[in-house]
Amino acid sequence: MLVTPAPSGTQALQGTPGEYALRxxxxxxxxxxxxxxxxxxxxxxxxxxxxxVGENGAGKTTLMRIAYGFYR
Numbered sequence: 342m343l344v345t346p347a348p349s350g351t352q353a354l355q356g357t358p359g360e361y362a363l364r365x366x367x368x369x370x371x372x373x374x375x376x377x378x379x380x381x382x383x384x385x386x387x388x389x390x391x392x393x394v395g396e397n398g399a400g401k402t403t404l405m406r407i408a409y410g411f412y413r
Contacts, residue, residue, distance in 0.1 A: 362387045363408060370403050370412060377403040 361384050368381040377400040385391050393401045406412045 360387055361385060362389070365404070365408060368404065368407055370400070370407060378407070383408075 363383065363385040365381065365383040368378050368383070369376070370378045381400075381404060383404070393404065395401050403412065
């Protein structure tokens with residue numbers, strides 16, 4: 342699992358095109374028998390706007406909590 346957050350402050354706005362503000366690779370998370378995320382990859386380029394859409398219980402909140410560092 343690789344989680345790469347963007348640096349804070351003005352450094353987050355610098356860099357070359359093609360760099361990511363957020364990069365998640367191979368994310369998997371289970372709660373007992375329930376698999377919330379299975380080998381998810383998410384790459385958000387700097388300056389881009391993205392939305393995470395899915396049905397209830399699809400793992401959206403779990404993915405964001407992993408990105409924020411609440412889960413490992």
